[in-house]
Amino acid sequence: MQEKKNIKFLSGNEACGEGAIVAGCRFFGGYPISPSSEIAEFMSKRLPLVGGTFIQMEDEIASIGAILGASLAGVKSMTATSGPGLSLMQENIGFGAMAEIPTVIVDVMRGGPSTGNPTGPSQSDVMAIRWGTHGDYPAVALCPESVNEVFLLTIEAFNIAEFLRTPVVLAMDEITAHMREKVELLKESDVKIVNRKKPEKMPYLPYEYGEDLIPPLPGYGEGFRFHVTGLNHDKTGFPTNKSELMEEGNRRIMEKLDKNKDKVIKHEEFMTEDCDILVVAYGSSARAAKRAVRTAREKGIKAGLFRPITLYPLSEKALQKAAGKAKKVIVPEMNLGQYILIVERVIGHGFPIIGINQVDGEPISPSKILSKIEE
Amino acid sequence: MAQRFEIRLAGSGGQGLVLGGIIFSEAAAIYDGRHATQTQSYGPESRGGASKSEVVISDEEVDYPKATNPDVVLLFTEAAKEKYLPLCKKDAIIIADADLVKSEIPSEYKRVVKVPLTRIAKESVGREFVANIVALGLIRELTKVVSEESLEKALLKRIPKGTEELNKKALQLGKEAAYKYGEHILKG
Known part of the structure; x- marks a missing residue:
C-alpha cells in the first residue's frame, strides 16, 4: 500500500x-x-x-x-x-x-x-x-x-x-x-x-x-x-x-x-470532550496549542483545543458546545487580538477569554500557551 | 515526546543552512520513513543577515514544527553563537565552525565540537560552499538520527547536476571529521 x-x-x-x-x-x-x-x-x-x-x-x-x-x-x-x-x-x-x-x-x-x-x-x-x-x-x-x-x-x-x-x-x-x-x-x-x-x-x-x-x-x-x-x-x-x-x-x-x-464549515476538536480550559487557535498557532494541550494533559490539566479550519464561516454551534464546560478560554494569535473578537461574540462573556498575542515576527511557543493554561 | 529530536542550524544567509535542513529532514521523512519538519527564519536579504534553519524528527506526527530545546546546534557565525548558545541546554551537542566562531564556548557545555568546517570544504574539496554538507555528514555520524544511505539519497536529489561527486566527498569528510574532532561524543 x-x-x-x-x-x-x-x-x-x-x-x-x-x-x-x-x-x-x-x-x-x-x-x-x-x-x-x-x-x-x-x-x-x-x-x-x-x-x-x-x-x-x-x-x-x-x-x-x-x-x-x-x-x-x-x-x-x-x-x-x-x-x-x-x-x-x-x-x-x-x-x-x-x-x-x-x-x-x-x-x-x-x-x-x-x-x-x-x-x-x-x-x-x-x-x-x-x-x-x-x-x-x-x-x-x-x-x-x-x-x-x-x-x-x-x-x-x-x-x-x-x-x-x-x-x-x-x-x-x-x-x-x-x-x-x-x-x-x-x-x-x-x-x-x-x-x-x-x-x-x-x-x-x-x-x-x-x-x-x-x-x-x-x-x-x-x-x-x-x-x-x-x-x-x-x-x-x-x-x-x-x-x-x-x-x-x-x-x-x-x-x-x-x-x-x-x-x-470545517473545524477540528482535540480533547475537548471534558475540557476545563479551551484553547481556540488556527493556522500554525494551533500546532503550538496542540503541543501545549498535550503537555497540560500529561500534567493532569483538562485542556482542549478547538481549531477553526474555515475561519469564515465559523462553526459557531460546535464552538459553543466545546466551550460548554470550560472555565477559561485562551485565544493565541500572531496579532494583537483579532479572532478573539469573534470568539467573544460566539461564546459570550460568562468566563474569562484570554488572548495570547505576539507581533515580534516569531511564532507563539507551546510553553507560552502552557503557562497561560496553568495560570 | 522522547522520540522527538531537534536540530538548529544557525549562521548567515548564503551558507546553505536552509538547504542543509531540507536535505537532513527529507532523509528522515522520505527515505527513513519517519516524520519530520523543516522550518526557517531569515531576513529580507538574499545574502548575509542572520539565517536559521530547524529540523524536527519524530516517530510520531510532529505537532509543533519548530525546535524548542534542540539536541544539536550548529553555530556557523559569531553572531549565531552569541544569540543561540545561551538558549542551548547544557547537554546539547554544540558544533561550531572553528574558524568562524573564534570566541570561547564556556566549559559548562559538555558536548562541544569545534571543527573547521569551512576550511575543510575549501581545502579538501576546493569549494567553500559545501561546508553545509560537511556539517550534515558530521551531524549524522555524531547522532545517527538518520541513516547514511538516506542522507546520501536526499543529498543527491537536492543538488545541481554535475556536483554529485563533490557533495558526496563533502559528506564523507564530515563523517571523518566526527572521528577526528568528536570522539568524546561518539564515546558517549
Missing part, C-alpha cells in the same frame, strides 16, 4: 500550487511578494505544462482583475499575495462578491500594517480577510495548519468558490507556507472536484436563481451573453436602483452562504 501513495516532502507554498493544479486551476495572475512568492514561481513552471496560463501582472490590482476576468471566461483562476497586496485587491474582491465570480485568493500573511515584516510569521490579516472590502459580502476563508492540509484546503477553496460562485481566501502564515513536511499528493480522480453550475438553455437571465440561491454561470464565449457590473443589478445583470431589487440582491449574496454553510 505504501508504494502506491505519492508522498513528497514539500513546502506549504509548493503544496498549494500542487493542490491548485489538481483542483483544475488553469490561470494564475499575480505579483510576487514574500512570503507567498514560491506559489507564483510554482505556477509559472507548472501551468504551461498543463495547458494553463501564468501572467505576472504589473501589480496586485491588476492581478485580481485578471483572475476575475479569467474566471468569467470559464477558467478556474487563482492569485497569491501577502498583506500589502491583499490591501490593494480589496476593492475587486468586493466586485467578485457582488458580481458573483468564483476565484481563489491565497493570502500568506506577513506582519503589518504596511510592508511590515516580510519574512516572519504573522496572522495579522484575519480581520482584513473578513471585512477588508466595503459592504456586506459573504466572506469565506480557510486556514491550514500543515503542508498536507494546505494541499487539501487549496482544492477545497476552489470547490467552495465554484459551488457558491464567490471569491474564497486561503489564509496561510509564513510557517505553513515555508515549512516543509510530508504531503500525500492525490490525483484528480481521487478527490472531489466541484465545477460551477452552468445555464442549460437560452434564453436565460444571468442572475436568475433557484432554491440554493446560486445563479448558474456560463463562460464568455460559450454562447450565453451576459453583462457584469459591480452596481446593484437585477436578474438581467444590468444595473438597477429599485429598492426592492437592491434589498433582494444584497440579502441574497449573504443568504446563499448562510443557507449552504453546513457544506462549507
Whole structure:
C-alpha cells in the first residue's frame, strides 16, 4: 500500500500550487511578494505544462482583475499575495462578491500594517480577510495548519468558490507556507472536484436563481451573453436602483452562504470532550496549542483545543458546545487580538477569554500557551 | 515526546543552512520513513543577515514544527553563537565552525565540537560552499538520527547536476571529521 501513495516532502507554498493544479486551476495572475512568492514561481513552471496560463501582472490590482476576468471566461483562476497586496485587491474582491465570480485568493500573511515584516510569521490579516472590502459580502476563508492540509484546503477553496460562485481566501502564515513536511499528493480522480453550475438553455437571465440561491454561470464565449457590473443589478445583470431589487440582491449574496454553510464549515476538536480550559487557535498557532494541550494533559490539566479550519464561516454551534464546560478560554494569535473578537461574540462573556498575542515576527511557543493554561 | 529530536542550524544567509535542513529532514521523512519538519527564519536579504534553519524528527506526527530545546546546534557565525548558545541546554551537542566562531564556548557545555568546517570544504574539496554538507555528514555520524544511505539519497536529489561527486566527498569528510574532532561524543 505504501508504494502506491505519492508522498513528497514539500513546502506549504509548493503544496498549494500542487493542490491548485489538481483542483483544475488553469490561470494564475499575480505579483510576487514574500512570503507567498514560491506559489507564483510554482505556477509559472507548472501551468504551461498543463495547458494553463501564468501572467505576472504589473501589480496586485491588476492581478485580481485578471483572475476575475479569467474566471468569467470559464477558467478556474487563482492569485497569491501577502498583506500589502491583499490591501490593494480589496476593492475587486468586493466586485467578485457582488458580481458573483468564483476565484481563489491565497493570502500568506506577513506582519503589518504596511510592508511590515516580510519574512516572519504573522496572522495579522484575519480581520482584513473578513471585512477588508466595503459592504456586506459573504466572506469565506480557510486556514491550514500543515503542508498536507494546505494541499487539501487549496482544492477545497476552489470547490467552495465554484459551488457558491464567490471569491474564497486561503489564509496561510509564513510557517505553513515555508515549512516543509510530508504531503500525500492525490490525483484528480481521487478527490472531489466541484465545477460551477452552468445555464442549460437560452434564453436565460444571468442572475436568475433557484432554491440554493446560486445563479448558474456560463463562460464568455460559450454562447450565453451576459453583462457584469459591480452596481446593484437585477436578474438581467444590468444595473438597477429599485429598492426592492437592491434589498433582494444584497440579502441574497449573504443568504446563499448562510443557507449552504453546513457544506462549507470545517473545524477540528482535540480533547475537548471534558475540557476545563479551551484553547481556540488556527493556522500554525494551533500546532503550538496542540503541543501545549498535550503537555497540560500529561500534567493532569483538562485542556482542549478547538481549531477553526474555515475561519469564515465559523462553526459557531460546535464552538459553543466545546466551550460548554470550560472555565477559561485562551485565544493565541500572531496579532494583537483579532479572532478573539469573534470568539467573544460566539461564546459570550460568562468566563474569562484570554488572548495570547505576539507581533515580534516569531511564532507563539507551546510553553507560552502552557503557562497561560496553568495560570 | 522522547522520540522527538531537534536540530538548529544557525549562521548567515548564503551558507546553505536552509538547504542543509531540507536535505537532513527529507532523509528522515522520505527515505527513513519517519516524520519530520523543516522550518526557517531569515531576513529580507538574499545574502548575509542572520539565517536559521530547524529540523524536527519524530516517530510520531510532529505537532509543533519548530525546535524548542534542540539536541544539536550548529553555530556557523559569531553572531549565531552569541544569540543561540545561551538558549542551548547544557547537554546539547554544540558544533561550531572553528574558524568562524573564534570566541570561547564556556566549559559548562559538555558536548562541544569545534571543527573547521569551512576550511575543510575549501581545502579538501576546493569549494567553500559545501561546508553545509560537511556539517550534515558530521551531524549524522555524531547522532545517527538518520541513516547514511538516506542522507546520501536526499543529498543527491537536492543538488545541481554535475556536483554529485563533490557533495558526496563533502559528506564523507564530515563523517571523518566526527572521528577526528568528536570522539568524546561518539564515546558517549
